[in-house]
Amino acid sequence: MSLITVGTMAFDAIETPFGKTDxxxxxxxLYVAYAASNFIKPVQQISIVGYDFPKEEMxxxxxxxxxxxxxxxxxxxxxxxxxxRYHEDMNSRDTLITDLNVLADFNPKIPxxxxxxxxxxLGNLSPDVQLSxxxxxxxxxxxxxxxxxxxxxxxxxxxxKEVLKHVDLLMVNDAEARQLSGEFxxxxxxxxIIAMGPKYLIIKKGEHGALLFHGDxxxxxxxxxxxxxxxxxxxxxxxxxxxxxxxxxxxxxxxxNMKRAIIVGSALASFCVEKxxxxxxxxxxxxxxxxxxxxxxxxxxxxIELV
Amino acid sequence: MSLITVGTMAFDAIETPFGKTDxxxxxxxLYVAYAASNFIKPVQQISIVGYDFPKEEMxxxxxxxxxxxxxxxxxxxxxxxxxxRYHEDMNSRDTLITDLNVLADFNPKIPxxxxxxxxxxLGNLSPDVQLSxxxxxxxxxxxxxxxxxxxxxxxxxxxxKEVLKHVDLLMVNDAEARQLSGEFxxxxxxxxIIAMGPKYLIIKKGEHGALLFHGDxxxxxxxxxxxxxxxxxxxxxxxxxxxxxxxxxxxxxxxxNMKRAIIVGSALASFCVEKxxxxxxxxxxxxxxxxxxxxxxxxxxxxIELV
Numbered sequence: 001m002s003l004i005t006v007g008t009m010a011f012d013a014i015e016t017p018f019g020k021t022d023x024x025x026x027x028x029x030l031y032v033a034y035a036a037s038n039f040i041k042p043v044q045q046i047s048i049v050g051y052d053f054p055k056e057e058m059x060x061x062x063x064x065x066x067x068x069x070x071x072x073x074x075x076x077x078x079x080x081x082x083x084x085r086y087h088e089d090m091n092s093r094d095t096l097i098t099d100l101n102v103l104a105d106f107n108p109k110i111p112x113x114x115x116x117x118x119x120x121x122l123g124n125l126s127p128d129v130q131l132s133x134x135x136x137x138x139x140x141x142x143x144x145x146x147x148x149x150x151x152x153x154x155x156x157x158x159x160x161k162e163v164l165k166h167v168d169l170l171m172v173n174d175a176e177a178r179q180l181s182g183e184f185x186x187x188x189x190x191x192x193i194i195a196m197g198p199k200y201l202i203i204k205k206g207e208h209g210a211l212l213f214h215g216d217x218x219x220x221x222x223x224x225x226x227x228x229x230x231x232x233x234x235x236x237x238x239x240x241x242x243x244x245x246x247x248x249x250x251x252x253x254x255x256x257n258m259k260r261a262i263i264v265g266s267a268l269a270s271f272c273v274e275k276x277x278x279x280x281x282x283x284x285x286x287x288x289x290x291x292x293x294x295x296x297x298x299x300x301x302x303x304i305e306l307v
Numbered sequence: 308m309s310l311i312t313v314g315t316m317a318f319d320a321i322e323t324p325f326g327k328t329d330x331x332x333x334x335x336x337l338y339v340a341y342a343a344s345n346f347i348k349p350v351q352q353i354s355i356v357g358y359d360f361p362k363e364e365m366x367x368x369x370x371x372x373x374x375x376x377x378x379x380x381x382x383x384x385x386x387x388x389x390x391x392r393y394h395e396d397m398n399s400r401d402t403l404i405t406d407l408n409v410l411a412d413f414n415p416k417i418p419x420x421x422x423x424x425x426x427x428x429l430g431n432l433s434p435d436v437q438l439s440x441x442x443x444x445x446x447x448x449x450x451x452x453x454x455x456x457x458x459x460x461x462x463x464x465x466x467x468k469e470v471l472k473h474v475d476l477l478m479v480n481d482a483e484a485r486q487l488s489g490e491f492x493x494x495x496x497x498x499x500i501i502a503m504g505p506k507y508l509i510i511k512k513g514e515h516g517a518l519l520f521h522g523d524x525x526x527x528x529x530x531x532x533x534x535x536x537x538x539x540x541x542x543x544x545x546x547x548x549x550x551x552x553x554x555x556x557x558x559x560x561x562x563x564n565m566k567r568a569i570i571v572g573s574a575l576a577s578f579c580v581e582k583x584x585x586x587x588x589x590x591x592x593x594x595x596x597x598x599x600x601x602x603x604x605x606x607x608x609x610x611i612e613l614v
Contacts, residue, residue, distance in 0.1 A: 088491055089491065184395055184396065185533070185534055185535055185536075186514075186532055187532050187533060187534045188534060205515065207493075208512065208515035208516075209515075209527075209529075211532060217605075218532050218606060219606065219607070219609070220516075220529035220532065220606045220607050221607075221609075222516075222527035222529070222607075225493055225494050225518060225525050225527070226492070226494060227492055227494045227495060228492055228495075229492075259608075259609040260609055260610075260611040263609055263611055264611070293611060297611075298524075299525060299526065299527045300526070300527050300528075300529075300607045301566075302526070302528075302566040302567055302570055303567075304567040304570055304571070304600060304604075
């Protein structure tokens with residue numbers, strides 16, 4: 001099985017109540033790749049960077065089985081840069097700087113060597129770019145997962161709804177699910193969004209976990225109660241990478257297996273927030289991941305018989 | 308096993324986005340009694356009402372095994388009355404009217420026939436009243452559970468902290484846990500609150516479920532994703548009643564059994580919000596409860612082996 005992941009590779013400068021960073025590497029496709037490569041190789045990356053993106057980071061990714069043939073390097077421009085400051089609750093943040101740089105011209109080309117991938121992760125990008133990737137694939141993947149955000153709902157809702165017709169699973173947060181559907185109840189929102197195209201919907205609720213909807217079935221995954229969320233940047237992308245990486249490894253896209261994949265994604269995300277940027281994701285071993293999954297088992301497991 | 312429950316029996320007038328009621332019966336001890344009596348008899352009620360509290364409601368409670376010897380009826384005063392309006396998110400509400408009436412003079416006396424109860428549920432009341440009940444019991448119950456709210460943190464924090472030294476388990480919502488502890492992280496908040504006295508802490512998160520803390524252990528219970536929350540009034544008390552009723556029935560206060568009790572409480576609360584006031588609680592059968600618990604099993608169950 002192979003996995004194509006499309007998204008940004010970028011620089012972030014982050015302020016949280018615990019500290020601040022200078023420019024560090026980030027971007028949705030970077031987090032997806034670090035998370036997914038724990039489970040599946042190759043991860044076939046589609047992105048764009050400038051001359052300033054660190055070669056060592058590229059080498060680190062390659063050493064984990066991430067293919068970079070689909071990453072365009074623009075020699076005379078800078079990489080996408082985002083800077084933001086998180087509030088105390090870590091659920092809200094102010095964007096301080098957005099320098100699109102190379103991202104303004106992102107027009108991804110799928111390398112021939114990527115054709116035939118069974119899994120596709122569309123990171124948060126313009127709906128036009130997401131649709132262009134889908135259309136370039138000669139064989140439709142078994143599973144297409146799409147991330148998006150409120151920004152695109154505000155400026156490109158028609159395009160977003162067009163992409164929705166072509167994907168199997170949408171991931172959004174609770175506020176975005178409400179905005180996209182116009183429904184306050186998440187159960188009603190899920191029904192409306194599923195009617196727009198995707199057969200599966202994951203609603204991410206941050207510290208409250210995530211919900212998976214499919215037909216009349218619902219699965220509720222908890223988030224691990226953490227002493228501190230040091231830096232939430234990339235947690236959603238890490239969740240997505242763990243989720244789709246596990247599905248690709250197991251080659252099973254049933255609802256039952258998606259439950260497992262959500263727990264795996266949540267476990268990966270719980271590491272991501274422990275340090276700035278992708279730092280923690282580079283440190284963890286498969287034993288660390290297994291240990292964290294065991295914590296999830298204990299966190300929600302119960303057996304009950306009413307007589 | 309028997310259970311003493313202390314709290315209000317009152318009238319509520321409720322407005323939600325779905326409709327409004329005239330005065331209907333309510334109050335923390337009423338909801339606790341309806342929920343707990345599904346599991347344990349007798350429920351020994353301590354409360355105070357005026358001349359206007361309906362006799363049919365008293366008869367209904369008695370028919371479910373609720374003892375009312377500890378309910379004082381004041382012949383020349385009215386029952387406690389609260390009126391409120393919920394906002395669309397159902398997590399916030401405006402209080403329109405609070406008429407204390409008989410509650411201003413509530414000075415509970417424990418009937419001799421209640422002495423020896425193994426379980427005590429202290430509903431949300433003034434800390435002085437809660438402490439007075441504890442002190443009147445000749446044998447300390449096996450388990451004392453306390454509910455409280457932000458109101459008492461603002462006007463009677465010292466008294467509240469004194470009661471905390473005498474109880475085994477505190478139930479509060481997430482905002483109250485943060486207020487009581489001064490910590491934003493719920494994990495840190497739990498540690499601080501447990502250091503104040505109670506060995507167990509339940510943090511209620513509304514539509515996001517509940518967390519149970521004890522030592523280094525945590526259990527995360529989901530809430531059932533509902534199409535609509537019709538009226539959240541009494542949901543917290545219903546949760547408390549289901550929780551302590553199940554513990555009293557099973558006579559097991561281990562952490563493992565508390566996990567089950569939280570699921571039972573959550574199931575009961577999910578019925579409560581389906582109609583105005585306690586209406587739905589009076590309709591449900593043990594088969595309904597078992598069916599709802601099965602939904603919780605399916606909602607969070609997963610099996611995962613990483614190889």
